[in-house]
Amino acid sequence: MKIGSVIKNIRKRKKITQTQLAELSNITQTYLSQIENNQKDPTIQTIKSIAENLAIPLPVLLFMAVENEDIPENKREIYSMISPSVKSLLDTFFNDDK
Template identity: 40%
Template sequence: MEIGTSIKTIRKRKGISQKELADQCGISTNALCQIELNNTLPQKSTIKIICEKLGVPISYILYFSLTEEDVPEGKRKMFNSLNNLMKDVLFEG
């Protein structure tokens, strides 16, 4: 699971800078950088604030934090298809 990568991907797709999101969340840019690099696991309260500022449910962050390695080998093709559909839903328009 890579929660930081998920946050970074959604933030970038929404065109929000790291500094802007950090400021909105009341954390330092360095703290957000460490989260996005998966060096630090954010507290639940921080994840909640980040999700509110990104305008996505916490479930999206958790879902997109899954990597192919987190899924049983026999289910990876289905996971990848579902993952692409979920990205279309989140990032359309």
């Protein structure tokens, strides 16, 4: 799961700087940078705060970060079939630009 990459992508699309999101989320810009670069694993409370400040429901943010390797091997085929459609739908629904 690469939650940082998803946070970074959403933050940039919403045209929010790291400094702005960090201040809103009550963390340092350095820590947010480390999260976004997948160098630090944030606590669930930090992820929740970031999600709220990005106006993205926490479950949506977490689902968007799931990777094929995170799914049990016996369920990967079905996940691979439905994931692109679900992620595209969520991306469209929560993207402010559309």
